[in-house]
Amino acid sequence: MIVGHLGVAAALARWCPRASLLWIIPAAVAPDLLDFAYALAGICNPYGLYSHTVPAALLLGVVLAGAAVLAGHRATAPVVLMAVLLHLPFDWPTGRKLYWPGGELHGLGLYQHPAVDFLMESLLVLAGWALLRRREGVPRWAAGVLTIVALVALQGGADLAGRLKPTGCAPPDTVAAAVPRPGL
16 A cells, blocks of 8 residues: 555544644554665564554554644644554555564555556545545645645556565575575
């Protein structure tokens, strides 16, 4: 799930009009942002172990909600927590991830079917955007037609490019080639 998370953020912002959209958007993609941070730091995060499992998302959500409270956005804090936690079930259709440390991989893996992924995520972001446009006082940048066109184009580009998320983990064939085999 890429832009679909932004559709979820928009729907949450519509549902709770006192909540800050500028806090909800990054919260909705926070586990993915954490994946990028791990990759940049060279930390292997296999199948989202440190970003997409229930304990990791709960900790991340609590930290971000606490930051929202400290920044004076008390009404936004529960929505921020909800946005982070909703990231997990919305990743289920597209990926194959751990949801509990030591558990099995779960998900439909629609990334393997880019056209289906594109359709699903585009519809989700379009629905969220349409809901957000009904919110009173929504920023022009969020409600504009250019925004939805850019998000759908971003999703299309991501589906055409394939896997965009970087990883700090070595590719499996590299690891296998680096392990010496006895007797050779």
